[in-house]
Amino acid sequence: xxxxxxxxxxxxxxxxxxxxxxxxxxxxxxxxxxxxxxxxxxxxxxxxxxxxxxxxxxxxxxxxxxxxxxxxxxxxxxxxxxxxxxxxxxxxxxxxxxxxxxxxxxxxxxxxxxxxxxxxxxxxxxxxxxxxxxxxxxxxxxxxxxxxxxxxxxxxxxxxxxxxxxxxxxxxxxxxxxxxxxxxxxxxxxxxxxxxxxxxxxxxxxxxxxxxxxxxxxxxxxxxxxxxxxxxxxxxxxxxxxxxxxxxxxxxxxxxxxxxxxxxxxxxxxxxxxxxxxxxxxxxxxxxxxxxxxxxxxxxxxxxxxxxxxxxxxxxxxxxxxxxxxxxxxxxxxxxxxxxxxxxxxxxxxxxxxxxxxxxxxxxxxxxxxxxxxxxxxxxxxxxxxxxxxxxxxxxxxxxxxxxxxxxxxxxxxxxxxxxxxxxxxxxxxxxxxxxxxxxxxxxxxxxxxxxxxxxxxxxxxxxxxxxxxxxxxxxxxxxxxxxxxxxxxxxxxxxxxxxxxx
Numbered sequence: 168x169x170x171x172x173x174x175x176x177x178x179x180x181x182x183x184x185x186x187x188x189x190x191x192x193x194x195x196x197x198x199x200x201x202x203x204x205x206x207x208x209x210x211x212x213x214x215x216x217x218x219x220x221x222x223x224x225x226x227x228x229x230x231x232x233x234x235x236x237x238x239x240x241x242x243x244x245x246x247x248x249x250x251x252x253x254x255x256x257x258x259x260x261x262x263x264x265x266x267x268x269x270x271x272x273x274x275x276x277x278x279x280x281x282x283x284x285x286x287x288x289x290x291x292x293x294x295x296x297x298x299x300x301x302x303x304x305x306x307x308x309x310x311x312x313x314x315x316x317x318x319x320x321x322x323x324x325x326x327x328x329x330x331x332x333x334x335x336x337x338x339x340x341x342x343x344x345x346x347x348x349x350x351x352x353x354x355x356x357x358x359x360x361x362x363x364x365x366x367x368x369x370x371x372x373x374x375x376x377x378x379x380x381x382x383x384x385x386x387x388x389x390x391x392x393x394x395x396x397x398x399x400x401x402x403x404x405x406x407x408x409x410x411x412x413x414x415x416x417x418x419x420x421x422x423x424x425x426x427x428x429x430x431x432x433x434x435x436x437x438x439x440x441x442x443x444x445x446x447x448x449x450x451x452x453x454x455x456x457x458x459x460x461x462x463x464x465x466x467x468x469x470x471x472x473x474x475x476x477x478x479x480x481x482x483x484x485x486x487x488x489x490x491x492x493x494x495x496x497x498x499x500x501x502x503x504x505x506x507x508x509x510x511x512x513x514x515x516x517x518x519x520x521x522x523x524x525x526x527x528x529x530x531x532x533x534x535x536x537x538x539x540x541x542x543x544x545x546x547x548x549x550x551x552x553x554x555x556x557x558x559x560x561x562x563x564x565x566x567x568x569x570x571x572x573x574x575x576x577x578x579x580x581x582x583x584x585x586x587x588x589x590x591x592x593x594x595x596x597x598x599x600x601x602x603x604x605x606x607x608x609x610x611x612x613x614x615x616x617x618x619x620x621x622x623x624x625x626x627x628x629x630x631x632x633x634x635x636x637x638x639x640x641x642x643x644x645x646x647x648x649x650x651x652x653x654x655x656x657x658x659x660x661x662x663x664x665x666x667x668x669x670x
Contacts, residue, residue: 169664170414171368172328178205179418181353182325185286186422191346195320198343198422202325206288213287216257218291221322223253224297228304228311235307238528251298256501258294258424261286266506271363289328291503294480297322300336302457309337316439317344326418330411330667332449339426345421357421359631362649364413369657371613374606375403376593377658382591383567385575387410390591391586393635397560400567402614404433408447432621433585437551439520439558450503462492488521497521504566509574520558533588556621596658609656 169175182201186194205215216463225249234243263282272279300321303309312318320343321336382389382396407432421425429448435444443451462468468488474482494515501514524531540547561578568574595606620630634642 170411171365179421181510182632183421187328187349189347194346194347195344197319198324199320200346202320202323202328205325206323206328209288211286212285212468216261216285216287216290217293217323218295219257222256222320222321224301225312225315225318227253228301230314231301231305232311235305241303242346247301250301252389254294254298258290260284261500263506289330292320292331292333293328295334295450298509299333299453299457303336309340312340314335320344326415327426330408330415330665331447332412332415332427333453339424342424350423353423354421356631357417357419360370360417362417362646362653364410364415364417365653365657366613366649367410367413367617369653370414371406371617372403372410372608373658374610374613375406376398377595377606378593378610379403379567383569383573383577386573386580390580391589392579393583394585395587395590396561397581399578401560401609402610404563404566406613406617407666411667415525432625434556434559435552435621435625436555436559437548438524438555439517440524442555442559443517443521451501454500458499459492459496462495462661463488472571483526486526486528490525493522493525494518507570509565509568509571512574513570514560516562516565519542536659606658619644 176203182197184384185201185331189197206217228247231246233249235248242296261284264284268279268281271277277296304311312321317340321334324334324339324343327334354373377488379396379400382392383400386393412429416428417424418607427449430564431448432444433442436445468491472484472488474484475487478484479487497514497518498511499514500517501511504510504513535542563572564574564578568577590607591603592598593603595603603642621628634645637645
């Protein structure tokens with residue numbers, strides 16, 4: 168059930184109706200029922216996996232808490248490890264078994280057959296969310312939830328289950344369980360956010376996908392527009408994922424539940440580290456809290472740091488453990504994105520840049536001082552934004568190409584061949600190439616609108632609040648034009664799901 172389908176909109180409307188009709192103390196039950204209906208609609212077989220993840224982490228959290236109360240910290244740690252192995256083990260078996268078999272075959276020249284496995288909807292997201300809860304209980308950041316059905320709602324809450332954001336129990340649980348009175352402002356705010364998400368998804372992302380998919384699926388025919396293809400894919404990826412987040416957060420707002428923001432205009436980033444603070448924020452903070460800090464503070468990393476200080480001096484020695492922890496984090500990020508070497512390369516590319524930047528931080532400060540650069544200059548800000556965007560675009564080749572070799576091939580074609588006219592040979596929609604110029608114009612106008620909105624937001628302008636202060640007919644006219652533009656210019660070439668729903 169796609170987030171932009173008519174069926175899903177009817178489903179949301181029905182769930183809202185029932186949610187606000189029942190007594191507030193029963194509202195969480197309504198959310199749980201509709202969450203499982205939504206998940207069952209995606210495939211009844213998938214429910215086994217989310218039930219397994221829910222049951223394992225719920226039971227282990229209770230056992231951990233009781234074991235800690237008895238003063239048995241080692242026993243609690245063993246329970247934690249068991250819970251994480253079971254939870255991540257399920258994800259690993261489902262997602263990475265065939266990838267492992269393929270690599271064993273390639274390495275040892277074997278012919279082992281792959282296994283036909285189900286790929287449950289949203290498994291990466293709810294596995295990370297439930298594992299984060301388990302770690303929070305172990306670290307005493309939150310109390311274990313004793314009510315299994317309430318905890319099941321935390322894991323399965325339907326607006327966020329397919330592509331996040333990855334929720335934290337101490338910020339989300341109470342909102343899910345407490346009652347909410349009907350508030351017309353929440354409905355309007357949610358509708359506005361959903362409308363903006365639909366605009367980005369259907370006008371920018373889906374039209375850009377028509378071109379990027381064609382170019383990357385047939386690199387020989389479209390070798391002259393490889394660079395344009397990756398730029399279009401970047402526009403598609405951002406509009407697709409951020410648009411999906413707008414829809415998810417907008418729907419949740421209608422229930423009176425505020426989810427964590429997941430994007431903060433990442434293409435205005437001044438470094439790769441800043442980019443990951445702005446892109447998929449909840450994944451980044453999950454990695455920081457549950458991977459980066461534990462690895463950095465581990466005994467073996469402490470020993471590595473001492474060795475680094477003795478071998479390379481204090482400055483580099485201090486930076487080495489942080490750099491190594493970043494490499495671990497981004498290896499996990501790459502693996503999380505998919506079972507393919509291109510995703511691992513994608514993750515390590517980002518990790519290496521961030522680790523190198525950390526090691527060279529003192530040198531950068533020295534060079535800037537010698538060049539009399541304070542960092543506040545407009546030209547320097549623009550330089551860092553453009554530099555970061557170029558580095559991000561390079562990493563995007565690994566994301567959108569079929570494999571690592573294909574990515575390097577497309578990079579080569581980007582600098583050795585540039586024939587923009589090939590773009591007009593890409594068939595767009597039912598009318599084919601005759602509609603291609605119009606489709607490109609729609610993408611450009613959509614990107615310009617999104618860019619203007621992003622610039623205003625980056626400067627601190629709150630768009631929706633500003634629109635609400637205008638005369639009501641003007642505000643209504645703006646949103647009506649947005650709605651009509653989706654109907655008139657939204658891509659109907661092919662029904663497309665959300666990219667991150669595949670993870």
